[in-house]
Amino acid sequence: RKEVEQDPGPFNVPEGATVAFNCTYSNSASQSFFWYRQDCRKEPKLLMSVYSSGNEDGRFTAQLNRASQYISLLIRDSKLSDSATYLCGNNRLAFGKGNQVVVIP
């Protein structure tokens, strides 16, 4: 089983709507998690770090559920510019496949 798993999607979301997706992890030793945004053929860029139960930054909210071993990312009021792949990573340097988000006009 992969250490970090994500449903690659795509997640098609109308502009202005809310989209949420999860990242599950198998190693309970994972202490902290990170969401990265990766545009096509570009490098991943750190979006948000989660060291405790969650984090919020503007339209983006991350929630960590240690009991069920998943971390979620929610994007409110989706913009066309939010279209990207969102990678989940842990402090053990592992990444999931990413959740591809396509915001539709």
Add this chain to the structure above:
Amino acid sequence: DTEVTQTPKHLVMGMTNKKSLKCEQHMGHRAMYWYKQKAKKPPELMFVYSYEKLSINESVPSRFSPECPNSSLLNLHLHALQPEDSALYLCASSQADRGPGELFFGEGSRLTVL
């Protein structure tokens, strides 16, 4: 603008060539990493340098040889590569004293092996 700089951005090489990828970070970080990423796949960890010492080597073939001349430079020497090694090679850095995970990536070096 990224503070992790990778060169070259694109590289085409034959299977008998020797080439190097270079990475420099300007953030005073003490940990640096090489990742390999193929299309529609997650980045895969290759090497970790912490305080200029190789601390993790994820059983990467010996045709990839990392070098860390100092805390801000990281090279990846390539020799006798195979076509399946074609990928995006990403360098990253992090503050080692905060633990790994919060990574800052360079733009990557896109490698094609003919």
